[in-house]
Every structure is written in structure tokens, then in C-alpha cells.
Amino acid sequence: MAPPTASGASRERAAVKGAGEAGGGRPESGTPLLEVRDLVVHHGQLCALDGMSLRVFPGEVYAIIGANGAGKSTLLRTIAGLHSPTAGSVLFDGTDVTGLRPEHRARQGIVMVPEGRRLFESLSVEENLQVGATFAREGPWTIERVYETFGWMRERRNQSAGQLSGGEQQTVAISRALLANPRVLLLDELSLGLAPVVVQRIYGMLPQILAAGLTVLLVEQDVSQALRVASHIHCLLEGRTTLEGTPASVSADQVEAAYFGLAGAAPGSAPEGSEP
Amino acid sequence: MAWVNAIIQGVLVGGLYALFACGLSLMFGVMKVVNLAHGDLAVVAGYVAIGVIAVTHIPVLWSLVIVVPVMAVLGYVLQRTILQGALDRSVLATLMVTFGLSVVIENGLLQFFTANSRGIGTGLALVSGSFSIGSQIQIGYLLVVVFAVAVVVLLGLQYFLSASTYGRLIRAVADDKEAAQLAGADYRHVFGVAAAVAFGTVALGGIAYGMYSQLDPTTGTDTILLFAFAAVVIGGLGSLWGTLLGGVVLGVAQQIGAQISISDETLAGFIVFLAVLVLRPQGLISGGAQS
Numbered sequence: 001m002a003p004p005t006a007s008g009a010s011r012e013r014a015a016v017k018g019a020g021e022a023g024g025g026r027p028e029s030g031t032p033l034l035e036v037r038d039l040v041v042h043h044g045q046l047c048a049l050d051g052m053s054l055r056v057f058p059g060e061v062y063a064i065i066g067a068n069g070a071g072k073s074t075l076l077r078t079i080a081g082l083h084s085p086t087a088g089s090v091l092f093d094g095t096d097v098t099g100l101r102p103e104h105r106a107r108q109g110i111v112m113v114p115e116g117r118r119l120f121e122s123l124s125v126e127e128n129l130q131v132g133a134t135f136a137r138e139g140p141w142t143i144e145r146v147y148e149t150f151g152w153m154r155e156r157r158n159q160s161a162g163q164l165s166g167g168e169q170q171t172v173a174i175s176r177a178l179l180a181n182p183r184v185l186l187l188d189e190l191s192l193g194l195a196p197v198v199v200q201r202i203y204g205m206l207p208q209i210l211a212a213g214l215t216v217l218l219v220e221q222d223v224s225q226a227l228r229v230a231s232h233i234h235c236l237l238e239g240r241t242t243l244e245g246t247p248a249s250v251s252a253d254q255v256e257a258a259y260f261g262l263a264g265a266a267p268g269s270a271p272e273g274s275e276p
Numbered sequence: 277m278a279w280v281n282a283i284i285q286g287v288l289v290g291g292l293y294a295l296f297a298c299g300l301s302l303m304f305g306v307m308k309v310v311n312l313a314h315g316d317l318a319v320v321a322g323y324v325a326i327g328v329i330a331v332t333h334i335p336v337l338w339s340l341v342i343v344v345p346v347m348a349v350l351g352y353v354l355q356r357t358i359l360q361g362a363l364d365r366s367v368l369a370t371l372m373v374t375f376g377l378s379v380v381i382e383n384g385l386l387q388f389f390t391a392n393s394r395g396i397g398t399g400l401a402l403v404s405g406s407f408s409i410g411s412q413i414q415i416g417y418l419l420v421v422v423f424a425v426a427v428v429v430l431l432g433l434q435y436f437l438s439a440s441t442y443g444r445l446i447r448a449v450a451d452d453k454e455a456a457q458l459a460g461a462d463y464r465h466v467f468g469v470a471a472a473v474a475f476g477t478v479a480l481g482g483i484a485y486g487m488y489s490q491l492d493p494t495t496g497t498d499t500i501l502l503f504a505f506a507a508v509v510i511g512g513l514g515s516l517w518g519t520l521l522g523g524v525v526l527g528v529a530q531q532i533g534a535q536i537s538i539s540d541e542t543l544a545g546f547i548v549f550l551a552v553l554v555l556r557p558q559g560l561i562s563g564g565a566q567s
Contacts, residue, residue, distance in 0.1 A: 080458060106460040118455040120448045131448045134441060135460030180460060 031094045033058045033215050034079070034110070034184050039088035041071070041078050041239075048074040050239035051088070056184065056232075061206070061216045063230035065223050067259060070236040072219040073115055076188045079217070080112040081105045093183070107135050109183030115192060117173040121162035125153060125172055128161050132176030139181025140212045146175045149208060167198035171205070178209065185209070187218035191225060203229055223255060237261045277412040278535060284413060286531035290524030291423030292488060295481035296504035297511070297519035298430060299474035305514040306450045306470040309359055309370045313377040315501030317475065318482030320381060321347050322491040325483045326394055336396060336487070344479045351475025352468040359471070360464055378497060385493035393495075396486035422484045426523075429477055430516055436473070437516075446470050506549040512559025521560055525552075 032055040041049040049071045056062045064072045077083050079090055081102035089098045097105055106112075120128050129143050147154040150171055156164070161172060170190060177185060191199040199222065206229050210216065220226040226233060227247045235243040235258040243250060243258030256262070296318065303309045311317075324346060325339045358377070362369040406416040437443035445466050449456045453463040485491065485500060503526060511522025526545045533544020552559065 082454060082457075101462070102454075102457040103460050103462045106458055112458050114455060114458060118452055118458075120451040120455065122451055123444070123447055127444055127447075130441075131444060131456065131461070132459050134445065176459065 030057070032056055032091075033093055034217065035091040036075070036079065037089045037091065039075070039078060039090070040086045041074050041083055042086050043074070048239055049078070049085075052236065052239065052241050053088075054234055054241075054244075056215060056217055058215050059210075059213065061210065061218070061229055061231045063226040063233045064217070064219045064236060065221070065226050065233060065255075065259065066236035068221070069238070071239040072221075072236055073188055074239075075236070076112060076186045076217070076219050080110060080186055103135070106180060106182075107137070109137055109181070110186065111177045111180045111182035111184075112186035113170075113173050113177045113188060113190070115188040117166075117169045119161040119164075119169055119173055119176070121160065123161055124158050125161055125164070126157035128172055128176050129153075129157075129179055132179035136179055137181040137183075141178045141181050143179065146179065150175065166194050167202065170194060170198075170202055174202075174205070174209070178212075182214065184215045184217060187216060189219055189221065191220060191222045199225060223259065227255075235259055277410065279532070281413045282531040282535040283528055284415060285419070286528030287524050288415070288419035288423045288527070289488075289531070290507075290520065290527035291419070291426035292481070292484055293503050293507045293523030293526055294426045294520040295422070295429065295477060295484055295523075296500050297507035297523055298426075298433060298516060299477040299481070300504045301508045301511075301514065301516065301519050302433070302470060302474045302477075304508075306446055307355070307359070307363065307370075307467050308367055309363065310374065311474075312371065312374040312501065313381060313496075314374075314478060314504055315496030315499065316378045316381040316385075317347070317350075317496070318478045318485065318500045319385065319491050319493065319496040321479035321482035322396060322486035323385065323389060323394075324479075325396055325486065326491075329396070336483075340480070340483060343483060344476050347475040347479035348472040351471040351473075351478075354475075355468045355471035356464060360467065363467075378501075382493050382496065389493065391492060391494075393490035393492035394486070395490045396483060418488060422488065425480065425484065426520060429480060430520055433473070433477075433516055442466070442469055503545075506545060509559060510549060510552045512561040515559065515561045518559055518561035525560070 034054075034056040036052065036054045038051050038053055039049050040047070040051050052071070052075070054062070054064075064075060066072050074083060078085055081097075081100060081104075085098065089096055091097065092105070092108065092110055097108070097110070100108075120131060123131070126143070129146060133143060147157075152168075153172065153175070161169065164172065174187075174190075190202055194202070203225055206216070218226070218230070230247055233243070233245065233247055233250065233255075234241065235255065237258065238261070242261065243254055296315070300311060300314045303311050303314075321343055325336075325343045328334070328339045328342050329336060354377075358373055359370060362373040404418070406414050408414050437447060445456065445461050446469065448459070449461060449463045449466045456463055456466070481500065482491070485495070503523075506526050507519055507522035509522070510525050511518030511520070525548060529548040530541045530545040534541035536544070
């Protein structure tokens with residue numbers, strides 16, 4: 001588990017974002033692109049999410065951080081439609097999509113890169129991309145553009161997806177999702193099972209993706225990585241929100257306390273209540 | 277010469293078995309449904325053809341134009357309703373449901389069409405005729421045509437699965453249906469399409485059998501289902517061309533058995549089936565996914 005190194009990363013982030021983005025500054029005018037209200041999700045008897053809420057605005061890179069079992073992946077899978085919530089709702093562009101099947105959400109623009117990549121292993125690289133493009137919305141991403149962005153993929157397009165390395169598979173999985181031309185891209189634990197240098201490279205691709213005006217909601221155990229790329233972070237602990245804010249507005253101590261649920265880490269600084 | 281004849285007859289009848297087997301293999305490969313009603317549905321297709329021919333007096337081969345689409349639609353509907361319902365519970369439930377379907381179909385046919393066996397009379401010289409090679413080898417045109425149809429069907433299936441959008445979706449869903457959903461694919465619909473294709477091949481198999489031999493309400497489980505299973509297992513699960521190889525091996529074994537003693541025909545086929553299960557349980561061609 002990566003130790004939270006918030007201070008370094010947030011300073012870096014603040015430098016990138018510039019002065020106009022002081023603590024908590026979010027484009028909160030207008031409707032959020034994605035909103036989760038009082039979501040409760042159970043796996044059998046176990047309560048994985050216990051009444052959490054979030055609002056993601058267009059163009060944000062919204063990172064959910066938290067330890068194993070905090071409910072991060074459950075949150076993403078529920079937004080994608082793979083789990084049904086016990087209570088609460090998921091709104092997409094102001095419309096309630098809680099009852100919608102995953103394939104219909106994908107066609108409307110909520111597209112997830114699942115944990116563990118989940119490529120179609122008996123299909124070739126190109127066929128994986130073609131499946132991703134089958135139900136695509138209108139948008140900037142085409143298979144040709146993917147090949148222009150990731151040159152190696154064109155050369156290896158006829159290879160079976162199962163033969164690629166982990167990092168290559170993750171890149172194909174992200175490309176497959178991009179080809180649907182999503183409005184919000186859900187990234188579930190991109191770093192899982194990959195070497196740190198590969199993780200760096202994959203997160204390094206994000207700016208290219210965001211150039212297309214994409215909103216990203218990502219889940220990550222690697223806190224320093226999340227703080228580096230995110231414009232907004234949201235920490236979960238046992239299915240509840242413990243901290244929320246911009247990377248610049250939260251201190252390393254706050255993140256550490258919220259992540260591990262240390263005593264005295266009452267959500268005082270940037271609690272869920274501070275959301276309008 | 278008699279042995280050569282047996283082998284040739286066995287190879288050709290293998291084409292018929294491959295027609296039975298490819299639909300069974302496709303349904304298992306994609307949906308993980310072991311369709312115990314597979315043979316009965318082939319018999320239904322044969323009876324539908326007999327009915328269509330009796331009512332409309334169209335030539336036998338033209339009845340395919342009606343029966344194959346009818347069976348394909350039936351496949352889609354059955355998959356989207358009772359088979360999907362069973363799949364949502366468990367894979368085991370699909371066994372129970374298709375077994376139940378088999379019993380219902382068999383008894384329904386007995387009730388409405390009696391236990392009398394019927395053939396699909398072709399009246400075509402091409403189908404009832406034969407040609408000779410030397411004095412001992414006589415080859416019926418029908419089996420040659422059926423073998424050719426089987427090869428064409430397998431080529432068509434392979435092309436459909438590897439090159440068409442729906443074929444690609446079928447393979448994707450067979451790999452990981454949740455990931456396919458995340459890409460926007462409704463896997464239930466894709467399953468339905470796969471079932472429609474499988475039932476189309478079932479229709480061809482049923483009609484071909486009706487022309488080659490006689491159909492009665494129990495032919496489905498007694499003969500067609502068992503031979504289809506044997507061909508799939510011998511050839512290798514999930515391999516399309518394996519069904520042809522399996523069918524041919526089964527057919528040759530039966531004909532050689534019949535050459536030894538006419539009562540050993542079926543037994544010989546199942547001895548080979550058993551031998552493959554013991555010595556090479558993954559089948560002769562071990563499976564790349566559906567291709």
C-alpha cells in the first residue's frame with residue numbers, strides 16, 4: 001500500500017493549476033455531469049457503501065482514494081451499472097440512470113475500464129478495439145486515432161490480446177473504452193498488478209486523453225499517483241466519505257488520517273457537509 | 277474393397293453428424309448451455325419441413341428457405357425466454373430446462389404425429405441416385421450433397437464468427453460478458469443471435485436426416501443428440517472444424533463396425549467415443565475459441 005505523500009504532490013499540482021484555482025475552487029455552476037446521491041450498496045450481508053454522495057463536474061479528474069475494502073470499486077461498478085444499489089441514486093447529466101442496464105449506460109457515455117483490464121483474450125488487439133467502437137457515440141476517437149496515439153498497437157494489431165504484457169493490455173483496455181467516445185470515463189485501479197514504471201507511463205497518458213474534453217472518475221489505491229493527476233479527491237473509508245477537496249486544499253496529515261481512519265481525524269477540514 | 281467402401285461411407289455420413297454437432301458446440305461455446313433438446317429440435321425441424329411440403333407442395337430444397345428461418349426465430353425466442361431465465365439462475369438449471377424441453381417436445385410429437393416414422397420424400401433423382409466406383413463402391417448423391425453442405429455451413433460459420441460484427445461480439449461475449457456489457461453490448465441479445473444461428477444449423481441437420489433416413493419422435497434423443505455429443509467430444513469442445521473431424525471419425529468407426537458385424541455399427545462408434553474420452557479428453561483438436 002502506497003504511503004500518502006500528499007504535500008509534494010499537491011504542491012506540484014498547485015503549481016500546474018496556477019493561482020486562480022485556490023482551495024476548493026470548482027466549476028460548480030451548472031449541473032454536475034455525474035452525481036451520486038446517498039448511495040448504499042450491499043454485497044449480501046456486507047455493506048460496501050454506506051450512504052456516500054459525490055458530484056463530478058465536466059472536465060474534472062475526480063479521484064476516489066481509499067484502502068482495500070473501502071468501497072471504491074463497488075462505487076465505480078455501481079455507477080457503471082454492474083451492481084444495483086440498495087438505496088440512493090446515480091444521475092447522469094441530470095437524468096436518473098439508477099435503473100439502467102450497463103450496456104445502455106455505456107451507449108450514453110458512461111464507460112468503464114474495469115479492474116484487471118478484462119480484455120477479450122481470444123480476440124486480437126484490433127478486434128478488441130472494434131468491439132469498443134461497435135456502440136460508440138459520435139466523437140473524436142477512432143481506431144485510426146488510437147493507432148496514431150499508440151504507434152506500437154498498429155504493428156501488433158493482429159496479435160492475440162492475451163499475449164500482451166500487463167501495461168500493453170491496460171493501454172488497449174483504455175483505448176477500447178475511449179473508442180466508445182465516453183462523456184465520463186471510469187478508471188478502476190489502473191495501477192493494479194503493474195510495475196511502478198508502467199503505472200507512471202499509463203498515468204502519463206492521461207493529459208492526451210483529457211485533451212479531448214473528457215471527464216474522468218478514477219479509483220486508485222496509489223495515493224501519490226492519484227494526487228498527482230486529480231483535480232478533486234474524495235477519500236472513502238468503509239463505505240463512507242472521510243475527506244474531500246482539491247489536492248491543494250488538503251494536507252498530507254489529513255489524507256493520511258482519512259485514508260487509515262486514524263483517531264482524531266474527524267472530517268472537520270473538508271467534510272462531506274461542506275458540499276452545497 | 278469393402279473396407280474402402282466402409283471408410284468412404286463413414287466419411288460422408290460424418291458430414292451429417294457435423295451438421296448435428298456444430299450447433300451444439302456453438303451453444304456450449306458461447307452460452308455454456310448444454311442443449312439436451314438439440315436432437316428433438318432437429319426432429320421438429322424435419323416435421324415442420326414435412327408439413328410445409330405437404331401444405332404448399334413446394335420442392336424439398338425450397339422448404340429450407342422457410343424452415344431454417346423459422347427455426348432461427350424459435351432459437352432466438354427460446355434463448356431470450358426460458359434459456360436466459362435458466363442461465364440467470366445457474367448453468368445446472370439450463371441442463372434441467374433443456375432436458376424438460378426435450379421431454380415435452382418428444383411427447384408432444386408422439387401425441388400429435390403418432391410414433392410412426394416418416395421420411396422427407398425428395399422425389400429427386402439427384403438425391404435418391406448414386407454413382408459407382410468399380411464394382412463394390414457405391415456412393416449416394418445425397419450423402420455427398422450433405423457432406424458438401426456441412427463443409428459450406430462450417431466455412432460460413434467460421435467466416436461469420438471471425439469477420440462479421442455480430443460474430444466478433446459473440447466471441448467477445450463468450451470471453452467476458454461483463455466486459456462486453458461495458459462496451460455497450462447487450463449480451464442477452466448476442467446470446468439470442470448465437471442461438472438463432474445454432475438453430476439454423478439444427479434445421480439443416482434435421483431435414484438432412486429426414487432425407488437420409490426416417491424421423492420419428494424419439495430419433496432426436498436416441499440418435500441425433502447422442503451422435504452430436506459424440507462428434508463434439510471426439511473433435512474437441514469449442515472447435516468448429518473439430519465437429520467435422522469428430523463426425524467423420526464417428527462415421528468411419530460406425531461403418532467399420534458394421535463391416536465386422538452389422539449389429540456392431542453403433543457400438544463401434546461409442547467405443548471410439550469412449551476411447552477418446554479416456555485417452556484425449558480435450559478432443560482431437562483442442563479448442564481455440566469457436567474457430
